[in-house]
Amino acid sequence: MQQRVSILDGNTFLVCDRSGDVEPSFDFPTGMFSFDTRFLSTWLLTLDGERLHALSVDDAHSYQTRFFLVPGEPTHYLDAKVSIIRSRSIGGTFTEDLTVLNHSGREMRFQLRLEMGSDFADLFEIKHQRPKKGRTSAQAGENELRLTYRREAFHREAMITSSADAHVDQNGMTWSITVAAHSEWSTCVTATPIIHGARGEDVRAITALGAARGPAVIRDEQEDLVGRAPQLGCDCEPLAGAYRQSLHDLAALRYESITLGVRLLAAGLPWFMTLFGRDSMLTSLQVLPFLPELVPPTILMLAGLQGYRLDDFRDEEPGKILHELRYGETAGFEEQPHSPYYGAADSTPLFVILLDEYERWTGDAALVKQLELPVRAALHWIDTYGDLLGTGYVWYRSRNPETGLENQCWKDSWDAISYADGRLPGFPRATCEIQGYAYDAKRRGARMARLFWNDPEYADRLEREAAALKERFNRDFWIPEKNYYALALDPDGRHVDSLTSNIGHLLWSGIVDESRAALVAEHLLGPRLFSGWGVRTLATDEGRYNPIGYHVGTVWPFDNAFIAWGLSRYGFREEAGRICESMISASRYFDGRLPEAFAGFERHLTDYPVQYPTACSPQAWSAGTPLLLLRVMLGLEPQGEHLIIDPLVPEGMGRVELLDIPGRWGRVDALGRSRTPHDHEHHH
DSSP: OOOOEEEEETTEEEEEOTTSOBOOOSSSOOEEEETTEEEESEEEEEETTEEEEEEEEEOOSSSEEEEEEEESOOOTTOOOSEEEEEEEEEESEEEEEEEEEEOSSSOEEEEEEEEEEOOOOBHHHHHHTOOOOSEEEEEEETTEEEEEEEETTEEEEEEEEESSOOEEETTEEEEEEEEOTTOEEEEEEEEEEEEEOTTSOBHHHHSSTTOOOOHHHHHHHHHHHHHHSOEEEESOHHHHHHHHHHHHHHHHTEEEOTTTOOEEEOOBTTTBOSOBHHHHHHHHHHHTTTOGGGHHHHHHHHHHTOOOSOBTTTTBOTTOOOSBOOOSHHHHTTSSSOSSBOOOSSHHHHHHHHHHHHHHHHOOHHHHHHTHHHHHHHHHHHHTTSOTTSSSSOOBOOSOTTTSOSOOSSSOSTTSSOOTTSOOOOSSBEEHHHHHHHHHHHHHHHHHHHHTSOOHHHHHHHHHHHHHHHHHHHHHSEETTTTEEOSEEOTTSOEEOOOBTHHHHHHHHTOSOHHHHHHHHHHHTSTTTBOSSSBBSBOTTSTTOOTTSTTTTOBOHHHHHHHHHHHHHTTOHHHHHHHHHHHHHHHHTTTTOOOSOBOOOOHHHHSSOOBOTTOOSSBHHHHTHHHHHHHHHHTEEEETTEEEEOOOOOTTOOEEEEEEEEETTEEEEEEEEOOOOSOOGGGO
């Protein structure tokens, strides 16, 4: 797979090849995107008809990139008489400065050409390769090219301008230039995406969204965010690098919602530059100890879009929290149910968990009081629409067999939930971790009812229900002959019996009986699940195991972070530390940026973690992973007005110091250091 370079600023991003070129592609979304629409699908530079090749690429910043190019195939003995620099930045609009450098001792003439085009594809059309239903047109003007797409009231445009005189046609721009000896020539090309609202107005112009923000503004915004986070001092360079990268990626992944003008965390580039219920909430849990101010906009947005009716097309039910929100053409014309789509059974309990955890860190009682009704509605959903079979568990089955998601848990690919022999169960399904979330949500709902809503009876009821759920769950989900919890129950209440990473989330939620926690920990770090780089999604001896299968054998950093949190919750600090160590070691091989997932191969087999081909990067909950691992290693836990600090830093990691941890206590410092390895031999 060709290496790709991406550049992003919240709502707008561009993905290209190593030379900076974009050609129409359907296997992977290359081009410039904004709000789920591709505004540029062709952006191809030639000099005298020849393609260019990169000598080097500087992509240290998320919002700007620089390509150093020469014509023809690069060779070791290249003696180029001419080179080209493409400097680009993105911030509402996309800007590319083209500079042609003449290295020879005489004047030279060139034809510089930039092919331009847009198919205005919706992200879903790229994924499923559907033809367009509207009309695309191109209009050449003086030093400008306007690309337009219309389908009824859906109207999008890309406006491209050049600062230097160009010959413009419907497919791009050509510059006929003369460059003196040892001199240079340059032009600035700008491409602006325009989104027309229902009344024809430019939506981006009337909100702050379309305001062109230069690199300096974006840099200041990102630096400001990173500067507000606690300072990390540590001996372990990979940990320092991963922390730095995570903060920058989280800053870059903030995007503005068209409708509300608030800044939310998008889930990941390139497929998921939008609000996801589950991803946004799990990322919020990870960032709480570091940047708590990122959390309220997400909670409020999810509360505001909470389901209130039955809508089979969108899998909507009263009290349900959304799964995914889209702005593109297929959502607008209801060819896709994402406006918003509610097909997730775990987002609703996670909403309750996040709000409670947020209050425990920040002391923001006002938000808990403000959201009393949405939280009650979410808790009510768990017992009503969530419990499809009336057995006291949360089940899922899409109401929309056409375009609904089959699996509505975090492992949402079609083959992710299987029996040990590889068969797939029928629907509805009740996966184990969702029962854990429901248990935790009831416990936390009880705390909020007692402390903030002045409703002790409701609190008592929720606590009784939680206790009953825990007892029932430990009876019905435990597989005595295998000594672990089933991945799920099938419609007949039978065990879906494969061994998976899901059991780690059970430790995080607290639903595991103390007497069984050690067995669960043993499985998680045993050779079937633990690769040495992390816990695999599926054990190696299961029917569907594939070390490079999306949810059936790969290692997911976010998954591992929550498993580590769960292990430490039950006192398995050494085991949690092993996961922290393996993740931080893996991050070195990805330049500090943990991908969405990587292959489940044995550590001693590959010596380095193998990339998963289509993983999103950056991805929010992977960016949040080093933050949650730091919380686990330093043993950070809010209790009343205080922060408990109980460090257990994995061996060999040295000193870990986190300064200015924000919360209801003001700001405090945490320091941990690993025990020195007295004798390293027995570890290898």
